Amino acid sequence: MSKPIYVTQPYLPPLQEFIPYLQQIWDNKILTNGGPFHQQLEDALCEYLSVNHISLFSNGTLALITALQALRVTGEVITTPYSFVATAHSLLWHSNKPVFVDIEPETFNMDPSKIEAAITQQTTAILPVHCYGNPCDVAAIQKIADNYNLRIIYDACHAFGVADQGGSVLRHGDLSCISFHATKVFNTFEGGAIICPDLKTKKRIDQLKNFGIVDEVTVVAPGINGKMSEINAAFGLLHLQHMDTVMDLRAKVDAGYREGLKAIKGIRCLPQTASRTRNYSYFPVSVEPDYPLKRDELFQKLKDHGINGRRYFYPLISDFSMYRGLPSAAPSKLPVASAAAQKVLCLPMYPTLDLVSQQRVIDLVAGD
Numbered sequence: 573m574s575k576p577i578y579v580t581q582p583y584l585p586p587l588q589e590f591i592p593y594l595q596q597i598w599d600n601k602i603l604t605n606g607g608p609f610h611q612q613l614e615d616a617l618c619e620y621l622s623v624n625h626i627s628l629f630s631n632g633t634l635a636l637i638t639a640l641q642a643l644r645v646t647g648e649v650i651t652t653p654y655s656f657v658a659t660a661h662s663l664l665w666h667s668n669k670p671v672f673v674d675i676e677p678e679t680f681n682m683d684p685s686k687i688e689a690a691i692t693q694q695t696t697a698i699l700p701v702h703c704y705g706n707p708c709d710v711a712a713i714q715k716i717a718d719n720y721n722l723r724i725i726y727d728a729c730h731a732f733g734v735a736d737q738g739g740s741v742l743r744h745g746d747l748s749c750i751s752f753h754a755t756k757v758f759n760t761f762e763g764g765a766i767i768c769p770d771l772k773t774k775k776r777i778d779q780l781k782n783f784g785i786v787d788e789v790t791v792v793a794p795g796i797n798g799k800m801s802e803i804n805a806a807f808g809l810l811h812l813q814h815m816d817t818v819m820d821l822r823a824k825v826d827a828g829y830r831e832g833l834k835a836i837k838g839i840r841c842l843p844q845t846a847s848r849t850r851n852y853s854y855f856p857v858s859v860e861p862d863y864p865l866k867r868d869e870l871f872q873k874l875k876d877h878g879i880n881g882r883r884y885f886y887p888l889i890s891d892f893s894m895y896r897g898l899p900s901a902a903p904s905k906l907p908v909a910s911a912a913a914q915k916v917l918c919l920p921m922y923p924t925l926d927l928v929s930q931q932r933v934i935d936l937v938a939g940d
């Protein structure tokens with residue numbers, strides 16, 4: 573049997589290119605707490621992503637929790653059930669009540685037309701996700717937030733490098749959080765960041781990710797240890813130099829799937845969004861009723877041939893035990909998300925997926 577293919581594989585630049593960075597860390601003995609690589613990576617990412625301020629974190633989950641803390645979000649927060657579980661977990665960690673609203677069938681993003689009905693006296697914020705890197709309907713969400721005086725924190729963990737007509741998608745809302753986990757388009761092994769519009773907010777976030785410490789004798793809030801270490805930041809700097817290659821390779825894999833799958837009845841690729849710049853972070857397909865197998869049967873068939881797709885996002889967050897009891901978690905209130913969770917399969921997608929392996933995947937989906 574051929575070697576297994578996984579849904580993703582982290583991008584690693586040549587090891588010898590990383591050695592000089594390690595040498596510098598060994599020479600200056602600064603391992604964390606906002607060292608030189610941390611500073612350089614913040615600057616480099618602001619430039620690469622065309623954003624004003626960024627605060628690096630040890631992962632995206634702590635970035636989300638800290639974003640809620642930075643904006644002093646209380647009470648209920650409207651969010652999506654169709655995401656990685658960390659989206660809603662961040663709300664529980666910050667003692668907020670998640671209120672799930674359904675998604676749109678085309679983009680799998682939160683459906684803005686369903687938000688108003690979910691707003692109560694306790695609602696203070698909206699936490700949407702740019703699912704698979706496809707931008708949410710940011711204008712519609714902002715309008716609702718303005719009308720009801722709500723904050724918006726985007727879970728932009730899938731949206732590294734995505735831009736719409738006006739620029740980086742990360743500039744929308746009050747804050748955006750991003751993940752640099754090993755499986756993401758840009759990775760620092762583990763890592764994440766908050767993107768914020770002004771220096772005052774960045775300073776507060778920088779304090780919160782360092783236990784709330786302001787100076788030797790002053791602690792202003794019960795902050796957390798969310799700092800990114802120098803080794804992760806150094807790797808990020810190196811990875812950033814390879815991003816053009818990574819994006820080109822991903823675009824080719826995406827195009828290869830669209831071409832190879834287009835004639836297969838019952839397999840629907842997610843439409844290409846109107847984004848100015850996409851990041852090709854995932855390749856979800858919807859297995860429709862006219863396909864000869866059900867989604868789970870296709871998932872198993874691929875697995876039997878050593879190809880490990882992922883049923884992102886199944887189960888829905890709202891189906892996990894810690895959320896199931898919420899009134900907004902009832903499947904009857906989330907019909908689009910419930911259907912998507914039964915139909916979508918993410919196919920292997922990573923920059924170094926070679927043509928032969930990709931063809932194996934396509935042939936198996938085609939029924940060969």
Ligand SMILES: Cc1ncc(COP(=O)(O)O)c(C=O)c1O
Nearest residue numbers: 631632633656658659729751753
């Ligand atoms: C949508 C979403 N939110 C949050 C996270 C959490 O990020 P991390 O794994 O860096 O904590 C992830 C990824 O893992 C994610 O995909």
